[in-house]
Amino acid sequence: MAAEGSMSGAIYDLVIRGGRVMDPETGFEALADVAIEGGSIVALGEVPGRGRQELDAAGLVVAPGFIDLHAHGQSLPADRMQAFDGVTTTLEMEAGVLPVAPWYEAQARAGRTLNYGAAAAWIIARRAVMSDVALSPGAPLKQMGAAAKDRRWSDEIADPSEVQEIIALISQGLEEGAIGIGIPNAYASGSGVKEMSAVCQLAADQGVATYTHVAYDANIDPQSATEAYIRLIGYAGATGAHMHICHLNSTSGTDIQGAAQLIRKAQAQGLPITVEAYPWGTGSTVIGASFYSDPKFPEKTGRRYDSLQLVASGYRMKDREDVLAHAARDPSALVLTHFLQAGPGDPHQAELDAAITFPGGAIASDAMPWVDAAGATWEGADWPLPERLFSHPRSSGTFARFFRHYVRERALVPLMEGIAKCSLIPAQILQGAVPDMAKKGRLQVGCDADILVFDPQSFGEKADFLQMNARSEGVEHLLVNGVPVIAAGLLRTEARPGQPIRRV
Secondary structure, three states: OOOOOOOOOEEEEEEEEEEEEEOOOOOOEEEEEEEEEEEEEEEEEOOOEEEEEEEEEOOEEEEEEEOOOEEEEOOOOHHHHHHHOOEEEEEEEEEOOOOOHHHHHHHHOOOOOOOEEEEHHHHHHHHHHHHHOOOOOOHHHHHHHHHOOOOHHOOOOOHHHHHHHHHHHHHHHHHHOOOOOOEHHHHHHHOHHHHHHHHHHHHHHHHOEEEEOOOOOOOOOOOHHHHHHHHHEEEEEHHOOEEEEEOOOOOOOOOOHHHHHHHHHHHHHOOOEEEEEOOEEEEEEEOOOOOHOOHHHHHHHOOOOHEEEEEOOOOOOOOHHHHHHHHOOOOOOOOEEEEEOOOOOOOHHOOOOOOOOOOOOOOOOOOOOOOOOOOEEEOOEEEEEEEEEEEEOHHHHHHHHHHHHHHHHHHOHHHHHHHHHHHHHHHHHHHHOOOOOOHHHOOOOOOEEOOEEOOOOOOEEOOOOOOOOOOOEEEEEEEEOOOOEEEEEOOOOOOOOOOOOOOO
């Protein structure tokens, strides 16, 4: 096959040689070379020229780099761990950030390994307006926890003037480049339908999606997960907003199959609803989250308090008083929440499978920040990561775990579809807000050179709940904007080619 867009004897910045090139948009699959110049793919096929640098991909798959819509780490160590998970673009869309411009400026100053971006944070706007907490740059999960002592922003209805102020702050964030609106509704479940309708209408008017953690996580009415999904579907129908559902697996209780059926019916009616999920039956958030202090937590969720486990120490909660005491001491402390028994022969495996194999659904990690044994966020440059750092294994191996369990071992998802779920589909979800995403998630001439070269027979996660920072295996090369971040399986610690993804 002749190289598209190439000339005999041409010299390129970099050429990837002899890999099994797979493009999920066109369905192209063949042994081919990929030539890169100036951060873009400029030739594909049999490339007769040479590269100033050449990478051997014989026996390996060459695919678009993965796009993670849901990553809370947003730091150098988080980027490095996700690079070994095949990720080239990592985005904070569910929680979002506010203020937006200073956040982007801080990332650029620090230098990022991966491409990065964020939504505007509805919940931080709500906190600023209703609890009079000044906006300040910083990690949104920390900010949410820090405001736990004044619960008005979480528990009460906003009055009409407050809704206007909230909308104004979100609008400013969109003007400053935010690429969506983050709506972790469950963390402020006191919010009213009028407010949520106004936020969704803003999203529709601005042409951005909402990235929503649905309002309720419960198995029983009232305020069940089913009610939350019906409400979200209503917002899509009433406002026309693109409603993206974050982590379908962890906000549907033990009725993921029922939730998936509702969503598919809504999609069949043409409503703009998309979904994501990650392949774990354990979630993670902050101990100060209001739903953990709900007196009816066990009744609503079917889970005991010992399903809540501190990330840094491994300590399991005993009862509601224990939760309240820990939340009072450090509401931002990260906690694991074990919600599904998912594994061979386990009762909830079919539920998790329904989320992961959802037709047209994306894979997204919900990756958490890295913390030390005292629970402090760690953003250092040491590599490999120090042993006494903790997170959730999804921060290390979500995409690799998906490929190992669902593509290779259980063969529930074909390889090309698996690549699409991690690259093309997330790019398509974002394209309405960021047209340049049409150059990502694909492997075609003219597309950005965000490229993953991996061994399909060994790509898999190594991290678990005993060794959370074990990096995934099977990634041979990873390019971000044409710059090798991983080459021959080794991290290039000096590489900082990540660029901002933002509205312009």
